Amino acid sequence: MADDCEGLGKARQIYSDRSLRARELKAEGRRIIGYPCVYVPIEMLTALGLIPYRSCGDIREPVTEADRALPGSFCPIMRNCLDCALKSKDDFLDGVVAIHSSDPQEKTARVWQSYTDYPYFHFIDMPVTVRPEAVEYFRGQLDDLKKTLEAFSGKALTESKLEEAIESHNRQRSLVRQLHELTKPSPPLISGTELIQVVKALMSLPVAEGNDLLAEVMSEVKNRTDGPTRKGARLLTWGSTLDSIEIMQVFEANSNVVMDESCGGIRAYRAEVQNSADPLEGLASYYLKEITCARTFRQAELGESRKDYARDLQSRFGYLKGIIREWQVSGVIMLLVRYCDPFAFEMPSLKDYLDSLGVPSTYIEYDYTLGALAPLRTRVEAFLETIS
């Protein structure tokens, strides 16, 4: 059995009390900056010695304060995230960097900034396409972020510091990918639940500490004898963000989740920031193009025939083909949180693509509350029964 202060045990511990390390560091005089979305280029924070800390909601927390400023028919995850902020659960934060990834992210950021009083707040605008002028504009936005960060931190964000930070975060991405290789065997050596705990822990620690944790986890998992039991179906979960073990446990009661394509899973780690003469350009290009979130508008190059739709699907979702094959995925659950527009529109097209690959899939809508777990359970079980 692993020591609770290491590896998976440590990830579990951090998951259940996320802010502990951030508070320790704050007491040591470090500054902590919250970010509610994985599109925020946290390398820029690391480079200035600021600690990035992912702002999340808490599925167990009933929303009460957010009602003042956000209507009920609104992304329940961001609403919950704002609610936690308004209740000062994150009172150790020195600032927040928000980004225009989706409407709820944008609206929440405005309200957040209006109703709270952090020493630092910056909103990054982000275009919706991946065209060259869009990437250029986004690079300009990152340059603006650099200016305000420098003013706040009192330090210069030099190219060499940034390159160092990029290398560190890239190493983390690589380690996470390596960790996911360990879900290829049958049964996988690490469960979806454990991976959520690990990823959340990474998003609560400075990057170097996260990398150390990953090394521990990797060696523990490779040598473990107490791994998940084989459960029949091997699932891919797809959705916006999946950061609660309560939800993952519903899936894993009767299946092995071998890949979680969400912002609580592999999404922020699948690709790497490329080396570039202009590191800000490298960041802009990575974040805008490589994060496979439904909010970004991608379209295949103009074709000439009615097969355009299939080509379009391939260009948007083709990266899943390799994953499905290599991880021997036998079913896909498209998990949609209520009121999420980008993923809701994306979903029928993704289903078309998965149908074309012959992979069974189902769409399950849920609410970000504990009450949503029972209906979720029935639907997951029924889906598993149809593919068994």
Place this chain on the structure above:
Amino acid sequence: MYYAGVDIGSTMTKVVVIDGSDDLLSVIKGPTGPEHRQLANQAMAQALEQASLQIDDIAFIVATGYGRINVPFADLQMTELSCHARGVSILFPDARTAIDIGGQDAKCMKISSGRLVNFVMNDKCAAGTGRFLEVTAAALGINLEEMGDLSLRATERVEISSLCTVFAQQEVVALLSRGEKLENIVAGIHSALAGRISTLARRLAIEPRVVLTGGGAKNTGMVEAMKEKLGCAISVPEEPLITGAIGAAVLGKEICLKTADEHGTPPAKPRRLERATFFKEEYP
């Protein structure tokens, strides 16, 4: 060999015992009540008595329904979706679509080769379940059982526009006091519910034969309203409440036989027909 299916629904608990040819040896139905944990073993005991069997004579027991977690003597739990689909196929071998209208939810199931292949369900909004009929019946001061026949006597249908069960209560009372005929209002209620369930069902590309089950299937007015909204014929089993339990028993039989084929017949599992408790007990 004998097999049993236990379906613990939110309102009714159903138990059936079948033999190897899927013939029903006993059927027990009773209200679930808050202590469904206790009732499961009682219902099972009654079913055994009716079939003149002992608990050890049953080779495999599958539990289903909302209370399926609390059947300690079951060998396996399966969702009511799979069980209804299987049960409907036993009763109607050419069934491709099953729609179950329950007191607290509505389920639509797509069936292929006798098995569930796809489903949609509504368990969020009461206005799309049997509850809609219950609540409006109470508001109009009539018995739920009378609703179906009443609706069939309508001369025209009054449209119910409220989307919410709670507001619909007010609306039907207002219609009545405005002089609308009771049977016309009741027809409108059935039509509104059928409309919502049909919209749900259409997500599955409906194919005949369509079979209606659950409490809603016992309501002739509901059956007619569904026929109209779906635009096709609808079959109703003689006993619409037990399709889940039948399916559970048959699925249990199939799993049991498959396991025996592959691994040889397992030794008889000692089973105690006891109340569920929160304390784990060690079997010898």
Place this chain on the structure above:
Amino acid sequence: MSVDKGKKSINRLDSMRPLRAKVNETYLKSLEAIQAGKPAVWGMLNFYYGDPILKAMDIEVVYPENYGAIAAAMGVAQQYLDRADADGFPTHLCGYSLTTLGYASRMMRELDGQIPPEAPLGGMPRPLFLMSSAAVCDARYKWFQSLGRYMDAPVWTLEAPSPGVNEFFIDGNYDRMVDMGVKHLKDFVSFVEGMVGRKMDWDKLDSTANLMIEVNRVWHEVNELRKAKPCPMHSRDFWSAMPAALFLAGDLEDSLNLYRDMCREVKDRVDSHTGAIPEEKYRLVFAELPPWHSLNFFDKLAERGWNFVIESFGYRPPIPIDLSGIADPLERITRFNLQFFAGYYEDARKQNVLGGAFAYPYLKYAREWKCDGALLHPLISCRSASTHLPYVSDMLMEELQVPSLSIEGDIVDLRLFDPEDALARAEPFEETMRYYKKMREQKGLDW
């Protein structure tokens, strides 16, 4: 409290009528042209950015957002909503998008590209391409992307930058927004040229851009005149007359003359102290999208003395800006498009109102048009037209002691708006407005 039922309660502007008629005329002309073989493009409200390009190239544009409202008002939306539901689109999505997706599914999958016979007002023809816009909300561009499931037509998504209020003023940011906007628009022109097989007439674009800017300048002036007491023009006239300026409907020279006429008529009313309603007791601001299907609801409120003096930030002409020194029409168009929301940022920053582009303007409106109350209309399936409303309500009360009344509805499920219920709340709200008027006096505000 007797009301003279014989009298018309809102005194509509004469000059509104030809502008309102223009919308129908343009629509029918467009339909004729399309039936005669002209290519059609499905477009989306893009705030003066993509429309001038298509107009200069004489391309017919059909607006599914508007068609969604028509289908809803004519009671035919449900079949398309049901179809979209059956096709797997979750039901919480924008009602207009579901209506159009259901329509596209029916047209393309059932009728092999033919316009559905049951579609009201001639329906929408199969498009050559789709022009969507990232402005305002996610649903708008994801929706047009989803249409690609049914139609073999490419989608161009027009970018729409939206920085934060403080971030807008970072050195160089605005220039970069213009830079991207111009490059993007240039690429869009090439794309359109490729699709229609014709080159852009740059002189025509130049004059189209100028006309568009001038039309909106005059239209802006008309609305400034509504600050007068009593207010000479009601929101109903705004909504009827706006399409020519917002969507560039019809001939722009003609529109310019019509808005000039309107300006004259409104000036005359100001001079003669003629209000849009017989007795202006309360001045109201309306946010955001009106209940198109129940506009006579405002007539009932007018009978109670409610004059709606300003409305709907999302439809308003930009604050005028002098672009005469800009030679490149693409740049003029880009700057004008950015001006739509950027025009407010300076004030917003001074007032420290950070609630986003749609929020600050209402503070300005309530103050400058001297409003006694705000009528807010949240729509259950249109989140982008509704999420700012709680913030607006909070802001108006805190800063100006102006109260808000919120009445729910939906863009396609018209049953959700209950005019009777809404009117029942009018009387108590009048008391509220009277009370806060006293509060404002105490605070030293002059209305």
